[in-house]
Amino acid sequence: MIPYSDFLFFLITAIALLPTIILGFLGKSSRKYNLFITVVMLALIFGLDMGNYTINWKATISILLFTLFQVLLIKGYHSYRKNKNHTAVFVIGVLLAILPLVLVKVLPFFNLHIFGFLGISYITFRAVQMIMETRDGMMKKDIPITELVYFLLFFPTVSSGPIDRWKRFDRDFKKVPTKEEYRELVYKGINKIFLGFLYKFILAFLLYNKILVFLPDRTYGVLDSFGGHLAYMYVYSLYLFFDFAGYSCFAIGVSYLMGIRTPENFNLPFISRNIKEFWERWHMSLSFWFRDYVYMRFVFWMMKNRWIKNRYTVSYIGYFLLFLLMGAWHGLELHYIVYGLYQALLIICFDVFERWNKKKKFWKNNKWTHAISVFITFNFVCFGFYIFSGALF
Structure with missing residues (x-):
């Protein structure tokens, strides 16, 4: 069963969370029930093949x-970290944590589909994050296995995020909201869910089924013209936003009903004034994860070892590494790799321009330059999504 894909999933979720909502309105803890219902929902998501109503043993x-x-x-690295702190053990732990994800991405190229399931990426990101934060000394206390598994497999966000952080998640998990606090969470959660319906099942549906599916039809020469390519670029970009933002609204809304304030994933990304701001607004939990656990650590490591003394060169290499990995994470096809390199190039070019502009004061900040900046950024972003779609190749 695919989360948030049809009415049946929402109906089952609503029935399953009814006791949680009742307990919340009474100001009582629903922690144990939420643990139980997560197991039930995970069994439905991963264990049930809705096509023929059989158990999906491979995914299970x-x-x-x-x-x-x-x-x-x-748990093993946490126990080890209490007494020792060798870098080699940490690196091996991180590499082992990402190994299954790498195999899932690479093996299909050799026509091998040994294992894999929906959400393996996001569970991997949470696991790697916990190992890294243990290394940093941010997770000193032992975490009960039930709570650890609950965080890794939290069913509202298990398939496609948003990616939460352990300390923030644990704080919500252990806190029992007052009646007033929970009423506010329910209000926000229901609003998020209805916004998700608007985004995913109305706007994204119309963009895809009424416009997008007809644009690549070369029988009528639509994509053989510049206007056809341009239309496809803009419509696909809007569809991608509404589809994914709608899913995120569902995940956040259901999380609220369970007392977990899952972080936002989108914040009006198409009004960004530059590409750096765009990545602070688009798929924020993923971009912040890669920023904190890939880019920042790479830059710190390079500067610490002084292999390259110029900090801008180190930063630009870090950007290429960051976005190349983000592109490859989507898939190893050419258009994903080129998309990642394109985003890195945009970030670097903007950084060079920004530093130059601080000295020359060429591009001044006013309402006109603001509007032009948004327009330019929007078009560069849409062309990136055009590359991402695969239509360019």
Whole structure:
């Protein structure tokens, strides 16, 4: 069963969370029930094949073994970190944590589909994050296995995020909201869910089924013209936003109903004034994760070892690494790789321009330059999504 894909999933979720909502309105803890219902929902999401109403044993066994593997890594490194702190052990732990995800991305190129399941990327990101934060000394206390698994497999966000942080998640998990606080959470959660319906099932549906599916039809020569390519670029960009933002609204809304304030994933990204601001507004939980756990650590490591003394050169290499990995994470096809390199090039060019502009004062900040900046950024972003779609190749 694919989360948030049809009315049946919402109906089951609503029925399953009814006791949670009642307990919340009474000001009582629903922690134990939420743990139980997460197991039930995970069994439906990963274990049930809705096509023929049979048990999906491959996905079920994959997620059980994968979760066990990640829990053992996290708990094992946490125990090791109490007394020792060798860099080699940390690196091995991180590499082992991402190994299953790498295999899932690489093996299909050799026509091998040994294992894999929906959401393996986002569970991997959470596991790697916990190992890294243990290394940094941010997670000193032992985490009960039930709470660890609950965080890794939190069902509202298990398939496609947003990616939460352990300390923030744990704070919400352990706090029992007052009646007034929970009423506000329910209000916000329901609003998020209805916004998700507007985004995903109305706007994204119309953009895809009434416009987008007809644009690539070369029978009528639509994509053989410049105007056809341009239309496809803009419509696909809007569709991508409404579809993914709608899913994120569902995940955040359901999380609120369970007392977890899952962070936002989108913040009006198409009104960004530059590409850096865009990545602070688009798929924020993922971009912040890559920024904190890939880019910042790479830059710190390079500067610490002084392999390259120029900090701008180090930063630009870091951007290429960051966006190349983000592109490859979507897939190893050419258009994803080129998309990642394109985004890195945009970031670097903007950084060069920004530093130059501070000295020359060429581009001054006013309402006109603001509007022009938004227009230029929007078009560069849309061309990036055009590359991402694969239509360019």
